[in-house]
Amino acid sequence: MKIAPLAAAVILGLTGTAALAQAVNTDWYIAPTVSYSINDDSRVKNHGWGTGLVLGKVLDDRWNVEAGGQYMQFDGKNDEQGSLSVDALYFFNRNPDFAPYATFGLGFVREGYSDTNHNDNLLAKAGLGFTRQLSENVDFRADARYQTHANKAGPKRLGDWVMSVGVNYHFGGKTQAPAPYVAAPALVPVPEIVVAAPPPPPPPAPAPRFEKSTLSATELFAFDSAELRMPQPKLDEIANALGSSSEINDVVITGYTDRIGSAKYNQKLSERRALSVKNYLTSKGIDANRLKAQGKGEANPVVVCTDKKRPALIKCLEPNRRVEVENITIERRVQ
Structure with a gap:
């Protein structure tokens, strides 16, 4: 399976942007995702589909942490997978139009769901992705991750590329802008009789x-x-x-x-x-x-x-x- 061109395209896309500031919601968010997989050569089919749900937290201008689950079908009910993982996301910038990040994580994976035909293993994964701000509290997200784990039946190790898209919905909003200043109503001048005065002396030269x-x-x-x-x-x-x-x-x-x-x-x-x-x-x-x-x-x-x-x-x-x-x-x- 040739994945080098895909990885190179992703890397070039992530490194080709200028570092601009994004309006960062430093709070919790939830992210539903859908996924497409390019499967390990040892699997029956060469692709599959899946869904996932992530709960995340923006830590600062560079780091997010996420915990979530994912369900994948590689060959219908004949080859399915469920996983739970914790992932760290490092953002190269917070540009609202294109904010690239690198991600890595560890988790637990189960291949198969029947009582007699499944195996459980530790899961490691890493990849690249980006977000794009759609509104004040909603970001589009997309990433490509390579995930690998040991296998108790058949090949000793399985590795799949998983491409995911979804949205991040932030639960908090930004601080409200200060209320505009409203000037007090001007006083209405009262007419008065003005007695002519002698012209004033010329003003002195302005001092520094x-x-x-x-x-x-x-x-x-x-x-x-x-x-x-x-x-x-x-x-x-x-x-x-x-x-x-x-x-x-x-x-x-x-x-x-x-x-x-x-x-x-x-x-x-x-x-x-x-x-x-x-x-x-x-x-x-x-x-x-x-x-x-x-x-x-x-x-x-x-x-x-x-x-x-x-x-x-x-x-x-x-x-x-x-x-x-x-x-x-x-x-x-x-x-």
Whole structure:
């Protein structure tokens, strides 16, 4: 049975994607599946069908653990199999459109179901797969796994390729977005008699003041990346201002993300992005002791969006993905 082309295609498909962030539900999920098998050469038929049910838990941004059962018919009632197993899934990324993973697990398998014609053995399996987000709580899943176990009747060991598709239904939802700010009604002005006053003296020239610079994360970074795009003229301008004013200290660089993704992942991403901006400024000769980098994840959103479709939601939330640089003294000239 030639399976090398199939395995190579799966591996190329899994490694050919960029690492993007997915909205990860860090909770429990259930996954019904249907399977097609390419059977061991020792079996009567060269293919079979099956069904399965999995209970899973998202542990963090990289790992899932699953426990479940599977029933396979390789040759009708003449060759059937039931198994229970525990599997670990390692995700290379959490891209909502294509999140590849590697999986491996151990379990118990029974070949045949009659009282006199069955054998029980330990089962080992490993494979590759991917998920694709269909909605906030539902993912499509597909994988190919090679499973093998000892055999007490006939050949000493059986090995089958099992391709499965199904859906993951997550039992929890994401944290609700903060309620939009509603401004208090404006006061109605009361007419009053105004006595003409002598013209005021001309205002003094504006003194230097502290100012906050807000930089769009879309201009600074690729989606889900903390690596700066090049060139960065706005960061160069900030570096020049700091370089010409050595008395400016305690400059705070704060990274923010949108609400797509887990809070833990977004916090880390915002910290990495703030640190990238700090490293860029230090590479331009700014003393690192004058700079402080911090991340605030999903906090302090600029906009609130309710779009259902993911591309529109990502576009709408773009202002929330930003880096703010505060406490820069800039002199504004009167035009």
